[in-house]
Amino acid sequence: MTRGSSDFDRTLAFSDAAIQRLRVHRHAAYPRNYELWYTYATGYNSALNRAINEALEHGPGISESDLDLLYETYLSPLRLSERVDHVGTRIIEEIGEVNDALKSARGANSDYAKALESVMREAQSVDGAGGVVLGRLGELLLSATHAMINRTKALEERLSGSQNEMRKLHDTLEVIRAESLTDPLTGLANRKFLQGALDRALLDAESQADRQARFSVLLIDIDRFKTFNDSYGHLTGDQVLRLVALALKQNVKGQDLAARFGGEEFAIVLPDTGLQGAIAVAERIRRAVMTKDLVKRSTGEHLGRVTVSVGVAEWRRGDTGQTVIDRADRCMYVAKRSGRNLVIAETDPLFSEIDGAGEDAAAPQATFASASR
Structure with missing residues (x-):
């Protein structure tokens, strides 16, 4: 068999696999959708395949909005x-x-x-x-x-x-x-940048054979954010987002990366940081946000104080980026269920009690391939 015919057969197989995926997920056969599934079939883009596989683990299919986010993150012409x-x-x-x-x-x-x-x-x-x-x-x-x-x-x-x-x-x-790679409202890294930082942290940790390899992830959600938006308008909501972003910027350093995860959620990747160190960073951020008095710029009216709930998870050997995010997300959900304005880590008794009891079954999963709650 000549090389030409070999390439023909192999690429045709990739093409058939891509078209089959389009049919299964009922995606329109637009060039970008085909390109994404073709790339998935080849396996050449391991980050893309990992994100798709993790998304499929959390649901039966991938929506058009998920597909758009996957394309923008992994195959965007911006690259x-x-x-x-x-x-x-x-x-x-x-x-x-x-x-x-x-x-x-x-x-x-x-x-x-x-x-x-x-x-x-x-x-x-x-x-x-x-x-x-x-x-x-x-x-x-x-x-x-x-x-x-x-x-x-x-x-x-x-x-x-x-x-x-x-x-x-x-x-x-x-x-x-x-x-x-920057969120225009807060000036923090955006979700695409966050994914890259998480991938690098994973590679660095996995490449180290000793048990000292580590990194942690914080997932941060603004408490009762919808109330601010509904009561005072989106401009005030934007002010709240910037206020929290400022607290994050002031409390991360070196290789630490703070990012807007989506909506009112933020994430921080802490390379070479164990769970206790990550909890300390989370507590500093929680207290820093509490100390900031929110004032409506148009009227000077004091609107009270903003609080955040924070979930903390540490990488374990064998983890993917998504599994670390999932645990931090569940910890954050427990913080919400436990009264808000809390830092909950995966070693916290409250986490074991509530998460182990399955009470978070209805909590949405924070994934890189789906919109944040």
Whole structure:
């Protein structure tokens, strides 16, 4: 069998598998939907396959909104910026190398011009027709050499200009990429950035053979957020979100990542942090939020204090990102059930009592492939 026919058979099998998935989940056969299921069939994007498999574990199918989120997270054209950035960097380097070569060539040409001038001076001392011919030849060569030097210098200047423009484009691309990974309202990392940070934390922990490998996750929900929105309007609701985001920013450091998980929920990934350290961070955040007095900007009216419920879970060997999120989510749900304005970790007796009794069966699961509650 030739390689061409082998590729044909293999890719046709992927295509059949993708179309079968479209049928099973009753997804419209749009190019992006087909691309997602085709990529899933190939298994080349392990993060995408893991997210889809985890989503399927929590329900019988994947909705169109789930599909959109999966595509935006794992296959979005915004990821093209990473490839463009790599190519752009290489182009800048190539232009620099060419410019250096031109400078070297211009230096060699200058040395050659000086040598010709020396030859011309010697030719002038020769009597007769021979001296005239040598002098004329030297003048022509010197003129051509100076013209080459000028052209080389002009090309250097153009390349330098191009290099500067490429650097500006490179910087602009960095800004665009940062914006694509940032929640515009709170300035925190968005869900896509969070997924990447969680994947990196998993890889780092799994690559370490010793038992010291660890990281923890906090899931944070604003208590009675709907009441703020319904009573005072969405502008005040946005103010509450920014207030909580500020408390998160002020209490994470180093490699810790705070992100808006969705709606009024936030998440924090704490690399190289055990459960007790994560609980301490969660308590600092809970107290920091409580100390902030909410004032309605339009009237100056004091609206009281905001509180949050926090769930804390630590990575265990064999966990996926979703299983850690699930445990933190269940802990947060127990905090809500236990009176709010609490930090509940998976080792807390309340968690064992309520979660073990199955009282959270109706609690929605916080997944990367579904909208947050």
